Amino acid sequence: MPRVVLGRLLTLVLSLAGASVLIFLVVQALPGDLAQVMLGERATPAQIEALRERLGLNRPWVVRYLDWVGDMVRGDLGTSALSGLRVTDLVAGPIRVTGWLVLWSTLGSILVALPLGMWSALRRRHWDGFAVNALSQFGMAVPAFLAGILLVLVVAVRWGWLPANGYVPLARDPGEWARHLVLPVVSLVLVQGALLVRYVRSAFVEVLTEDHITTARSVGWTKLAALWRHGMRQAGLSLVTVLGLQVASLFVGAIVVENVFVLPGLGSMVLRAVVQRDFIVVQSVVMLLVVAVLVVNTVVDLLQAVLDPRIRAKEQR
Amino acid sequence: MSALLEVRDLSVRFGRHRTLAVDRVSLTLDEGDRLGLVGESGSGKSVTALAVLGLLPETATVTGSVRWQGREILGLPDRELAKLRGQEFSMVFQEPMTALDPLMKAGRQVAEVLGLHRGMARGASRPLVLEMLAAVGLADPVRIADSYPHQLSGGQRQRVLMAMALVNRPDLVVCDEPTTALDVTVQARVLATLDERLDDAGAACLFISHDLAVVSQVCARVAVLRHGRLVEQGTTAQVLGAPQRPYTRGLVAVASLEHAEPGSRLPLVDDFARDGGAS
Ligand SMILES: Nc1ncnc2c1ncn2[C@@H]1O[C@H](COP(=O)(O)OP(=O)(O)OP(=O)(O)O)[C@@H](O)[C@H]1O
Numbered sequence: 001m002p003r004v005v006l007g008r009l010l011t012l013v014l015s016l017a018g019a020s021v022l023i024f025l026v027v028q029a030l031p032g033d034l035a036q037v038m039l040g041e042r043a044t045p046a047q048i049e050a051l052r053e054r055l056g057l058n059r060p061w062v063v064r065y066l067d068w069v070g071d072m073v074r075g076d077l078g079t080s081a082l083s084g085l086r087v088t089d090l091v092a093g094p095i096r097v098t099g100w101l102v103l104w105s106t107l108g109s110i111l112v113a114l115p116l117g118m119w120s121a122l123r124r125r126h127w128d129g130f131a132v133n134a135l136s137q138f139g140m141a142v143p144a145f146l147a148g149i150l151l152v153l154v155v156a157v158r159w160g161w162l163p164a165n166g167y168v169p170l171a172r173d174p175g176e177w178a179r180h181l182v183l184p185v186v187s188l189v190l191v192q193g194a195l196l197v198r199y200v201r202s203a204f205v206e207v208l209t210e211d212h213i214t215t216a217r218s219v220g221w222t223k224l225a226a227l228w229r230h231g232m233r234q235a236g237l238s239l240v241t242v243l244g245l246q247v248a249s250l251f252v253g254a255i256v257v258e259n260v261f262v263l264p265g266l267g268s269m270v271l272r273a274v275v276q277r278d279f280i281v282v283q284s285v286v287m288l289l290v291v292a293v294l295v296v297n298t299v300v301d302l303l304q305a306v307l308d309p310r311i312r313a314k315e316q317r
Numbered sequence: 318m319s320a321l322l323e324v325r326d327l328s329v330r331f332g333r334h335r336t337l338a339v340d341r342v343s344l345t346l347d348e349g350d351r352l353g354l355v356g357e358s359g360s361g362k363s364v365t366a367l368a369v370l371g372l373l374p375e376t377a378t379v380t381g382s383v384r385w386q387g388r389e390i391l392g393l394p395d396r397e398l399a400k401l402r403g404q405e406f407s408m409v410f411q412e413p414m415t416a417l418d419p420l421m422k423a424g425r426q427v428a429e430v431l432g433l434h435r436g437m438a439r440g441a442s443r444p445l446v447l448e449m450l451a452a453v454g455l456a457d458p459v460r461i462a463d464s465y466p467h468q469l470s471g472g473q474r475q476r477v478l479m480a481m482a483l484v485n486r487p488d489l490v491v492c493d494e495p496t497t498a499l500d501v502t503v504q505a506r507v508l509a510t511l512d513e514r515l516d517d518a519g520a521a522c523l524f525i526s527h528d529l530a531v532v533s534q535v536c537a538r539v540a541v542l543r544h545g546r547l548v549e550q551g552t553t554a555q556v557l558g559a560p561q562r563p564y565t566r567g568l569v570a571v572a573s574l575e576h577a578e579p580g581s582r583l584p585l586v587d588d589f590a591r592d593g594g595a596s
C-alpha cells in the first residue's frame with residue numbers, strides 16, 4: 001500500500017510540473033504587453049523599456065519561470081503588477097465563492113443522480129426508467145449558461161423568489177448567502193447531474209448483468225439487496241473516477257455560471273486579469289485550479305486502490 | 318404426498334416474438350433424487366434451471382407450473398422466492414471465474430449466506446464457514462477464507478461456490494455444469510466432493526451437463542433436452558445404455574469419442590436426429 005501512495009504522489013508532482021510549464025508558456029504567448037497596458041497608449045518606447053526592466057520582464061523565460069515556481073512552492077503566488085496587491089490576498093475572496101459553488105454543485109449532482117440513475121437502471125425496461133433516461137439526455141444537451149439564464153428569467157425576474165445575481169459572504173448573512181447561491185448551483189446541477197445520471201445508470205446496468213449478482217440472488221438476497229451488498233462497491237469504483245472528472249468540468253462550468261450570475265469568483269477574476277494583461281494573476285490562478293483538479297484526481301486514484309483488491313494486488317507486484 | 322419439486326409444462330420465451338427457449342418441459346424430483354439434465358449447448362438447460370429458481374431476467378416470459386413441496390412458486394414475488402433460495406434450494410453456477418463477488422473475501426461470501434438465513438453474526442459464523450470450506454475439499458480453509466476470488470484457482474472458486482450453495486443444507490441443489498470450466502483432473506475431484514456432500518445432506522440434485530460420462534457418475538436418472546423440449550427421460554442405465562430416440566443415440570455416440578478411429582469422420586448429433594426432435 002505505501003508503494004501505491006508513493007507512486008501516485010510522484011505522478012501528481014510530475015503532472016504539476018508539466019502543467020506549470022504549459023501554463024507559463026501559454027500565458028507568455030498571449031498577445032499584449034503589461035508595460036504597455038500600464039503606461040497607456042501615449043508612452044514612449046524608452047519608458048516602456050524601462051518599466052519592462054523594472055518588472056523583470058526582460059529576463060530569460062527560464063529564469064522567470066523558476067522564479068514563479070519557487071515562489072509558489074513557498075506559498076507566494078506573486079504580486080499583481082497592476083494593483084500592487086499580493087495574489088494570495090486577491091484570491092482569498094473569489095476562491096470561497098467558486099469553492100462553495102463547486103462544493104454544493106458536486107453534492108447536489110450526486111444527490112440527484114444516484115437515486116435517479118439507479119432507478120433508471122433497475123427499471124430500464126419500464127416506462128419510468130425510460131423517462132428518466134430520456135430526461136437526462138435532454139438535460140445534458142442544455143448548456144449550463146442557458147439553464148442559468150432561463151432560471152434567472154423565470155425564478156428571479158418573473159416570480160421574484162430569488163436574487164438574479166450577486167453574492168453575499170456567508171459570514172455577513174447566511175440566509176442571503178444561501179439565497180444567492182441557489183440559482184447558480186441549480187443551473188450547474190441540472191447539467192452536471194444529468195450527465196452523472198447517465199454514468200450512474202450505465203454503471204448499475206453493467207453491475208446488474210454481472211454473474212455474481214445472480215449468485216447473490218441464488219443464495220437468498222432479493223434483487224435490490226443483492227445490488228446493494230454486491231453491486232454498490234463495484235459501481236462506486238467506476239463512479240468515483242467519473243466524479244473526479246466531474247469536479248474538473250465543474251470548475252470550468254463554474255467560470256461560465258459565475259459570469260451569468262455576476263458572482264465574484266475565480267472565473268471572473270481570471271477573465272478580468274486576461275483583459276488587463278496581468279499575467280502573474282492569470283498564471284497563478286489557473287495554476288491553482290489545476291492543482292485542485294489534479295489533487296482531486298489523485299485522491300480518486302488512491303480511493304480506487306483502497307476499494308479494489310484487484311488493483312491493490314496488481315500494484316504490489 | 319407431493320414431490321419435492323414438480324415442474325409441469327414449463328415454457329420460457331425471451332422477448333415478445335422470439336421462439337421458445339424452453340418448451341413444455343415437465344420434471345419431477347423426490348427427496349434425495351438425482352436427475353441429470355443433458356443436451357447440446359443452447360438446448361435450454363440453464364434457462365430451465367434459472368426458471369425453476371426464478372432467476373431469469375425480466376425479458377423472459379415463463380408459463381406452466383413449478384411446485385415446491387406442493388406449493389406453486391412460479392410467479393411468486395422476488396421477496397418470497399428469496400426466502401426459499403439458499404435455504405430450501407440453491408444453485409451452483411457454470412462459470413466459477415465470474416460467479417463470485419470480486420470485491421469480497423471468499424469466507425465472507427459464505428458467511429453472508431449463513432447470516433442471511435440464520436441471522437448469524439459474522440464472528441459467530443466463522444467456525445462454521447471454515448468447517449464448510451474444509452468439507453468441500455479445500456485443504457487450507459483459513460487462507461481460502463481470507464482470499465479474494467482473484468487469488469484463487471478455478472477449482473478453488475468452484476468449491477467456494479459449492480460451500481455457499483450447501484452451507485444451509487438445502488433440500489435441492491441445482492448444479493449447472495459445475496465442472497465444465499475446470500480441467501479434467503480437477504473436475505473428477507470436485508465431482509467426487511459434490512457427490513459426498515449431497516449424500517451427507519440427503520439433498521436432491523438437478524445436475525446439468527452436456528458430459529454424459531459425468532452425468533452417469535452422479536445421477537440415477539437422466540432427462541434429455543433438445544431445442545428446449547424433453548425428448549427422453551428415464552434411469553441413467555436405460556437412457557445412456559439403450560437410448561430410444563435417435564437424438565439421444567447421437568449424443569451417446571458423440572460422447573464416446575475415445576472409440577473413434579483416427580482420421581474417420583466424427584459423428585454429429587444431427588446424423589442421428591432425423592426425427593427432428595418432434596416428440
Ligand atoms: N437472457 C437471454 N435472452 C435471450 N435469449 C436467451 C437468454 N438466455 C438464454 N437464451 C437463449 O435460450 C436458449 C437456451 O439457452 P441455455 O443457456 O439454456 O442453453 P444451455 O443448454 O444452458 O447451453 P450451454 O450448454 O451452452 O450452457 C439459447 O438459444 C439462448 O440463446
Ligand SMILES: [Mg+2]
Pocket residue numbers: 362363364411493
Ligand atoms: Mg448453460
